[in-house]
Amino acid sequence: MSTLHDRFVDLAEEAPASPSPPGIWDDGRRKARRQRVGTAAVVAVTLVALTAVGGVGVHLSSTPPPVASRSGSAPALPSRIYEPSGWLPTSSGPPGPVSVVIPAHRSHWTSGYTWGLVGVSATSGRYAFLDLPDYGSEGPLSSDGQHLAYYTGTGPRHDQVLDGLAVYDTVTGRVVRWQPTLGRPLNVQNLAWTGSDALTFTMRAHGTRSSYFWRIGYGAPRPLMVHIGSLVGTAGTSGLYSVGRFRYRYLAVGSSSVANVRIEWPYRTLATPMAVSPSGRLVAAAHLTQRHSALLVGRVAQSGTRTKMRRVDAALQWPVIVGWADDRYLIVVAQASPQGYDAEGNDAARYALERVDVRTGSVDRISDVGSYWGTTVDYATGLLRTQTRDFPAPPDPMDPRLEVGLLAGTAVVGAVALVIRRRRVRA
Amino acid sequence: MSGPDSGRAGFEEFVAARRPALLRTAYLLTGSHADAEDLVQTTLLRVVPHWRRIAATPEPYVRRVLARESVTRWRGRRWRERLVARAPDVPTGPTNERLALRGALARLSPRQRAVLVLRYYEDLTEVATAEALGISIGTVKSHARDGLARLRELAPEFLEDASL
Numbered sequence: 001m002s003t004l005h006d007r008f009v010d011l012a013e014e015a016p017a018s019p020s021p022p023g024i025w026d027d028g029r030r031k032a033r034r035q036r037v038g039t040a041a042v043v044a045v046t047l048v049a050l051t052a053v054g055g056v057g058v059h060l061s062s063t064p065p066p067v068a069s070r071s072g073s074a075p076a077l078p079s080r081i082y083e084p085s086g087w088l089p090t091s092s093g094p095p096g097p098v099s100v101v102i103p104a105h106r107s108h109w110t111s112g113y114t115w116g117l118v119g120v121s122a123t124s125g126r127y128a129f130l131d132l133p134d135y136g137s138e139g140p141l142s143s144d145g146q147h148l149a150y151y152t153g154t155g156p157r158h159d160q161v162l163d164g165l166a167v168y169d170t171v172t173g174r175v176v177r178w179q180p181t182l183g184r185p186l187n188v189q190n191l192a193w194t195g196s197d198a199l200t201f202t203m204r205a206h207g208t209r210s211s212y213f214w215r216i217g218y219g220a221p222r223p224l225m226v227h228i229g230s231l232v233g234t235a236g237t238s239g240l241y242s243v244g245r246f247r248y249r250y251l252a253v254g255s256s257s258v259a260n261v262r263i264e265w266p267y268r269t270l271a272t273p274m275a276v277s278p279s280g281r282l283v284a285a286a287h288l289t290q291r292h293s294a295l296l297v298g299r300v301a302q303s304g305t306r307t308k309m310r311r312v313d314a315a316l317q318w319p320v321i322v323g324w325a326d327d328r329y330l331i332v333v334a335q336a337s338p339q340g341y342d343a344e345g346n347d348a349a350r351y352a353l354e355r356v357d358v359r360t361g362s363v364d365r366i367s368d369v370g371s372y373w374g375t376t377v378d379y380a381t382g383l384l385r386t387q388t389r390d391f392p393a394p395p396d397p398m399d400p401r402l403e404v405g406l407l408a409g410t411a412v413v414g415a416v417a418l419v420i421r422r423r424r425v426r427a
Numbered sequence: 428m429s430g431p432d433s434g435r436a437g438f439e440e441f442v443a444a445r446r447p448a449l450l451r452t453a454y455l456l457t458g459s460h461a462d463a464e465d466l467v468q469t470t471l472l473r474v475v476p477h478w479r480r481i482a483a484t485p486e487p488y489v490r491r492v493l494a495r496e497s498v499t500r501w502r503g504r505r506w507r508e509r510l511v512a513r514a515p516d517v518p519t520g521p522t523n524e525r526l527a528l529r530g531a532l533a534r535l536s537p538r539q540r541a542v543l544v545l546r547y548y549e550d551l552t553e554v555a556t557a558e559a560l561g562i563s564i565g566t567v568k569s570h571a572r573d574g575l576a577r578l579r580e581l582a583p584e585f586l587e588d589a590s591l
Contacts, residue, residue, distance in 0.1 A: 004575075008455060008548035011525050011532075015454035016464055020446050024468070025435045028475025 038421050046414025053406045056398065075099060075122035075145065076389040077353070080368045081377060084118040084127050087397040091128035094173035095121050097145035101378045103138050104129075109401060117150070119170065122383060125391020133175055136162045138378070142196040143234075143323075145380030146171050147216060149191060149199055152179065162186045167199070167216050176216050180205075192231035194239045196382070200228060226251060226258055232283060233276030233323070240276045240283065240300070248300075250280075261300055263307045276300070277324040284330050284358070285309065286319045293318045295332070297358045313361040316354060323381035330356045331384045333375055336365070351375055353388075434478045441485055442471060449493060455544045456497040458533045470496055491559045494545060498537045498560065531581035538562075539574035546571055 077099045086107030099122035106116035106129055117138055119130045122145050136153025148168045153160040163186055164179030180186070182205060189209075191201040198215045211228045214221035228251060232240040238252040240261065250259040267287055274285040280300070287294045295316060298309035312330075319332035336352040351374045353367035366388050369377060446467065453463035453470075470493045474485070481488040532540055538560065545556045546567070553571075557564045 004543075004547045005550065007524065007528055008544065011528050012451035012455055012548065014525065014529075015447075015451040016460040017447060017450070018464060020442050021468065024442060024471050025438055025475055028472040031472055032476035 035422070039418060042414060042417045042421060046410060046417070049410045049414070050407055053403065053410055073123040074386070075380075075383055076386050077122075077367060077379065077383045078120060078125050078391045079366070079388040080390075080393075081120070081353075081370055081374060082127070082394050083370050083374075084394060085396045086113055087399060088118060088127055088129055088394065090131050091119065094170055095119050095126065095128060095130070096124075096171055097122040097380065098130075098141065098148070098170050099145055099380050099383050101130075101138070101141045101148060103376055107399070117148070119148070120391075122380060125389070127394035130168060130170075131173075132166070132168055134166070136160055139165070139191050140193055141378045141380055142193045143380060143382035144196040145383065147193070147196060149193070151186065151188070152177060162188075165191070165199070165201075165214070178214065178220055180220075190228065190230045190241075192234075192239070194231070194234050200224070200231065200239065200241075202228065224251075232274040238280060240274075240280075242274075261307060263298060263300070263309060265309055266296070266311065267294075273321050275321045275323050275330070277327045279327050282324070282327055282358070283307065283309075284321055284324065286321050286332065288318060295319050295330070295356065295358075297330070312356065312358050314356050314363050315361075316356065316363060319354070319356075320375055322353065322379050323384050325355065325385040328357060328359060329385075330358050331366070331379075331381075332356060333369060333377075336368070434482060437482050438475065438478050445486070445489070446471075449489070452490075452544060452549065453493060453497070455532065455548055456494070456537075456541060458529055466493065466497055466500065469500070487555075487559070490545075490549070491561075494541050494559045495561060498541050527582040528578075531578045534581055535574050535577055539570045539577065542567055542570040543574045543578070 075097050081100060081102070084102055084104045086105045088104075098119035100120040102118045102120070104116060104118045105113040107113050115137075116129045116135065117132060118127055120127055130148065132148075132150055134152040134154065135150055137151040139149030139151060141148050146169060148170060150166055150168065151162045152164040152166050153162050155161050163182075164177060165186075165188065166175050166177045168175050180203075187204040188201050189203075191199060194200050194213070197217070198213060199221075200211065200213050201221075202209050202211050204210075209227075211224040211226065212221040213224050226249070227243060228239075228241040228249065229244070230242045232242060232248065234240075238250055241249050241251055243249045246263055246265065248261040248263060250261060252258075263283070265285075265287075274283060276283050283298055283300045285296045287296055293316070295312040295314055296309040297312050298307045300307045316332065317335040319334040322331045322333055324330055332354050333351050334354050335349050337350040350371065351369045352365050353369055355364045355366050356362075369375075449467045449470070450463055453466040454460070457463050457466055470489060473492050473496070474481070474489055477488065478485070532543075535543070541560055542556060545551045545559055546553070551559065553564050553567045557567045560567070562570075
């Protein structure tokens with residue numbers, strides 16, 4: 001009885017008995033050399049591709065060096081405002097006074113985006129998301145760019161409840177918060193700066209709407225004895241508030257002195273928004289309808305005399321008032337491209353910051369503010385009287401998910417190429 | 428001036444001495460003269476770059492390359508070709524036993540065939556077989572068991588009296 005081993009030995013007798021071909025040693029060494037060279041080439045190409053992808057990512061996310069300027073580090077508005085990337089970094093510390101605040105999508109690796117505020121440094125032009133604890137919604141920026149008011153919120157992102165106010169100091173990084181105990185969501189309107197360190201607003205509580213004054217760093221907001229509506233603008237520590245149809249009120253919140261103002265409009269409909277000049281002597285309004293737009297200016301007296309608004313003959317399309325540079329020049333954001341307000345493809349319309357001489361109607365462009373999102377920008381109005389400055393464009397970082405995907409894909413392609421190559425060499 | 432490679436002589440000596448044995452194992456693994464010669468040639472070419480390291484005891488490494496190469500190289504090709512009826516190489520008049528065993532081996536999976544050849548022709552232990560093929564001992568056992576069962580099923584008249 002034979003074993004399986006014996007059967008195998010018997011079958012193996014059929015094996016060929018051909019002589020050994022010459023040159024196996026040389027062929028083997030040559031083949032190994034070719035394989036090493038090929039492997040090195042694939043690895044080199046993969047490394048170059050990885051470096052290129054990584055380099056592009058680093059290049060796009062790098063911040064250009066600040067531009068030397070004659071005016072040194074004096075605060076200024078940028079001569080061009082860029083749409084911020086959702087992948088901009090968050091400011092690691094207080095950025096210093098900001099010239100512009102832009103509401104923007106902040107992108108996340110796994111959860112789409114949330115809203116955030118991008119601050120543009122008034123001295124370096126650097127863009128960064130501001131680190132605002134419990135940020136819920138944007139509020140106004142003070143005229144000097146040092147204080148940013150915002151609403152705080154609680155709860156999940158898609159069902160957030162606004163529950164208080166906060167002020168972020170862009171110079172010290174300090175956040176002052178006020179969270180009233182209401183038992184229901186905060187209902188604050190007409191939030192506005194009076195001067196650069198005090199806020200006024202109206203709040204509905206217990207069925208009535210009351211006006212408040214909050215000097216930052218001096219405790220909680222205090223109720224005002226007089227009712228205020230939306231702020232037209234401030235002149236020093238006095239603010240011009242809308243208190244009814246065609247009726248306005250100058251209020252010096254520090255002394256609580258009040259002066260009623262009545263403004264006559266050349267149109268039946270109200271014009272908004274408005275702005276009062278730094279001296280408090282001029283008020284401007286933009287009157288926009290579906291068919292036309294007009295810029296209106298009038299003298300206003302705190303004594304309560306009647307003010308008649310006149311139309312400024314300026315070549316502007318759909319101006320939105322930003323503020324006064326001084327008693328002669330008004331700064332507006334206007335549509336710079338030729339399409340009309342309701343024209344087809346209006347999303348692509350370009351906007352610009354324009355300086356209007358209210359005496360002559362002449363217009364100078366001082367800054368490009370990009371597409372429609374540029375109209376949502378909040379300015380440090382105290383800088384409107386200064387010269388704009390050219391700052392470097394902000395970084396436009398590549399989506400890190402795409403970058404990682406490209407790097408991983410490149411590595412996988414390189415690995416697959418190596419495997420295929422090794423198999424071919426083997427065959 | 429570069430003299431002859433110091434490893435060449437040892438390698439060529441090994442090839443001269445061991446190539447017939449390697450061809451026999453390769454023939455059992457492939458079932459074809461041409462494939463056996465090709466497998467041995469490929470194995471030796473792959474061994475050359477490592478010769479300095481294995482020159483003292485080349486046999487285990489060469490056997491490992493041969494066995495693994497037979498599985499990876501032939502699995503895709505021969506395993507599929509097995510489904511096509513093709514007369515095996517018959518150099519000289521084979522006995523019925525050889526024909527039966529060769530036909531049955533050809534219908535095993537490449538890894539089953541390699542396990543049986545290493546275990547029952549090369550007389551390797553389960554541990555050595557597992558090491559040669561780069562698989563676990565459990566896999567060696569299951570492949571040996573399944574392979575033998577398959578052989579008995581495919582060639583019952585021949586293997587029923589064969590002991591292990």
